[in-house]
Amino acid sequence: xxxxxxxxxxxxxxxxxxxxxxxxxxxxxxxxxxxxxxxxxxxxxxxxxxxxxxxxxxxxxxxxxxxxxxxxxxxxxxxxxxxxxxxxxxxxxxxxxxxxxxxxxxxxxxxxxxxxxxxxxxxxxxxxxxxxxxxxxxxxxxxxxxxxxxxxx
Amino acid sequence: xxxxxxxxxxxxxxxxxxxxxxxxxxxxxxxxxxxxxxxxxxxxxxxxxxxxxxxxxxxxxxxxxxxxxxxxxxxxxxxxxxxxxxxxxxxxxxxxxxxxxxxxxxxxxxxxxxxxxxxxxxxxxxxxxxxxxxxxxxxxxxxxxxxxxxxxx
DNA sequence: TTTATTTATATCGTTCACGATGCAAATATA
DNA sequence: TATATTTGCATCGTGAACGATATAAATAAA
Numbered sequence: 632x633x634x635x636x637x638x639x640x641x642x643x644x645x646x647x648x649x650x651x652x653x654x655x656x657x658x659x660x661x662x663x664x665x666x667x668x669x670x671x672x673x674x675x676x677x678x679x680x681x682x683x684x685x686x687x688x689x690x691x692x693x694x695x696x697x698x699x700x701x702x703x704x705x706x707x708x709x710x711x712x713x714x715x716x717x718x719x720x721x722x723x724x725x726x727x728x729x730x731x732x733x734x735x736x737x738x739x740x741x742x743x744x745x746x747x748x749x750x751x752x753x754x755x756x757x758x759x760x761x762x763x764x765x766x767x768x769x770x771x772x773x774x775x776x777x778x779x780x781x782x783x784x
Numbered sequence: 785x786x787x788x789x790x791x792x793x794x795x796x797x798x799x800x801x802x803x804x805x806x807x808x809x810x811x812x813x814x815x816x817x818x819x820x821x822x823x824x825x826x827x828x829x830x831x832x833x834x835x836x837x838x839x840x841x842x843x844x845x846x847x848x849x850x851x852x853x854x855x856x857x858x859x860x861x862x863x864x865x866x867x868x869x870x871x872x873x874x875x876x877x878x879x880x881x882x883x884x885x886x887x888x889x890x891x892x893x894x895x896x897x898x899x900x901x902x903x904x905x906x907x908x909x910x911x912x913x914x915x916x917x918x919x920x921x922x923x924x925x926x927x928x929x930x931x932x933x934x935x936x937x
Numbered sequence: 938t939t940t941a942t943t944t945a946t947a948t949c950g951t952t953c954a955c956g957a958t959g960c961a962a963a964t965a966t967a
Numbered sequence: 968t969a970t971a972t973t974t975g976c977a978t979c980g981t982g983a984a985c986g987a988t989a990t991a992a993a994t995a996a997a
Contacts, residue, residue, distance in 0.1 A: 636898065642897075644900065646922065651800040676795070679786050693798075753927045767908045771906070774905075
């Protein structure tokens with residue numbers, strides 16, 4: 632017999648990892664028609680909320696590093712969904728701006744949230760219980776995303 | 785103003801995706817000393833529970849495809865953590881068996897579950913509330929992992 | 938103002954995920 | 968028993984994640 636805490640069925644992380652993967656998979660058929668991946672869809676959500684943001688702001692909003700989203704943004708630029716231009720005030724920044732095509736995708740994808748929503752709704756997860764689930768996930772995220780203090784020298 | 789359902793803060797999937805990534809990251813410092821990744825750790829959890837399983841059983845237990853874990857198992861074999869041998873009854877199967885080293889890792893990693901556990905514990909997520917969170921995640925997983933019916937012909 | 942440090946982004950290498958495809962062994966059907 | 972289908976696994980290509988490193992611009996310190 633192995634210790635309780637090593638059992639897969641007692642692992643929070645495995646559940647999060649699996650639920651996350653399966654839910655991303657549920658987005659796939661809804662996004663791939665427009666040549667989008669789920670992480671690219673997340674970038675669109677960020678830019679629909681506020682256009683013309685530097686790479687760093689998008690990365691921070693998604694809790695990702697710039698080395699993850701830079702290639703992703705480059706692919707989206709190649710698809711004509713957005714533009715990447717050098718910042719005028721700060722020449723180090725790359726400002727990401729939606730193209731007409733990128734903005735129009737919002738209308739084309741109008742059904743996505745609803746469709747995915749009904750795909751996950753079940754006994755224990757529904758409009759009534761969602762706030763509680765959201766709160767727990769937000770707390771986990773907050774707990775784990777605390778900025779690491781810089782090395783002491 | 786964009787529609788409510790497009791706001792990042794209303795997305796379940798984004799929360800799952802972020803929480804999953806951050807929690808996997810929390811495992812990294814605990815596993816990398818032994819040359820392990822988080823998905824490899826999951827394979828170990830499966831094999832510690834029951835050794836000598838075919839690739840397909842491991843994949844199913846983790847809700848993954850064999851094309852994902854085959855290379856992963858090959859890397860773990862190269863590290864001497866497990867062996868891959870052809871099945872005797874069914875020659876198509878590859879049976880995965882832990883080596884001494886793979887079995888011993890359980891003792892070396894004894895602190896891992898506890899350490900990660902205390903890293904996520906917070907107001908809303910604790911031993912008392914965990915069962916509720918587990919139930920919701922399990923329901924989502926069950927809802928999304930229903931076998932897709934084969935094409936009608 | 939030189940020089941040092943920090944910041945914003947990009948590049949690189951490795952490891953997943955995962956759809957698509959290939960292949961051989963096992964099973965079902967004719 | 969010959970043929971067709973299914974099953975188990977592997978290979979391939981693409982797109983993330985992410986640690987490590989590089990580079991240029993901005994800022995701070997000397």
